[in-house]
Amino acid sequence: MAGNAAHRFRRTALTGAVLATVLGGGAILAACGTGGQSGPDGAGSGPARLSVADSYIPLPPAGGMAAGYLTVRNDGGQDQLVKVTSPGAESVTMHRSTPSSMEQVDSLNVPAHGALQFARGGTHLMIMGWQKAPALGDELELDLTFAKSGTISVKVPVKELTYRPSQS
Ligand SMILES: [Cu+2]
Numbered sequence: 051m052a053g054n055a056a057h058r059f060r061r062t063a064l065t066g067a068v069l070a071t072v073l074g075g076g077a078i079l080a081a082c083g084t085g086g087q088s089g090p091d092g093a094g095s096g097p098a099r100l101s102v103a104d105s106y107i108p109l110p111p112a113g114g115m116a117a118g119y120l121t122v123r124n125d126g127g128q129d130q131l132v133k134v135t136s137p138g139a140e141s142v143t144m145h146r147s148t149p150s151s152m153e154q155v156d157s158l159n160v161p162a163h164g165a166l167q168f169a170r171g172g173t174h175l176m177i178m179g180w181q182k183a184p185a186l187g188d189e190l191e192l193d194l195t196f197a198k199s200g201t202i203s204v205k206v207p208v209k210e211l212t213y214r215p216s217q218s
Contacts, residue, residue: 098160098199099126104215105206107177109186116184118142118175118192118206119215122166129160133195140179142192147172160196170214184208 105120122131134142145152158173160166168174177190184190189205196202 096127096162098124098129098162098196100124100129100160100196100199100202102194102202102204105192105204106209106213106215107184107190107206108211108213109184109208111211112183116177116180117170118177118190119168119170120175120192120204120206121168122160122194124160124162124164124166126162127198128162129199130197131158131160131166131194132156132197134175135193135195136177136191137193138181138190139177141177143176143178145174145176147174157197186210 101123103121103123105118107116107118110116131144134144136142144155144158146155152174154176158166166173175192180190182188186208188208190208192204192206194202194204
């Protein structure tokens, strides 16, 4: 293993959460944290089945504030992204862009059989207080906590400022 700063990550408490870490392209969450079918609970019932794809962080200009983008796909019932943290950064917040500015939001809906999509000019993550200045090729761990599905941990690559994921 390389003596990468990434290995100094302090493990945050994820007790009881479902943690799936997959290097590279994306992470699949096996919905095993929901304790089985406990009956319908309204529209979009049934456990969410989440996976994270197309995650990236455009290399920020010096200054340390970066945006992050990803897509949360859902093949199951409705869920909500309620928190994002990183062992490699002091603060990760969820923002929504408006035509004139942007606002911080406390949670984001993950529709049943749909996707929560972060994209330039739209919903994005704001990452501040990096432990180590990001460089091209680095990966930052993001821990995405969902209301029903627990926490999904993904390694998000730092890409060129102009990078856009290919549609697939
Ligand atoms: Cu923002």
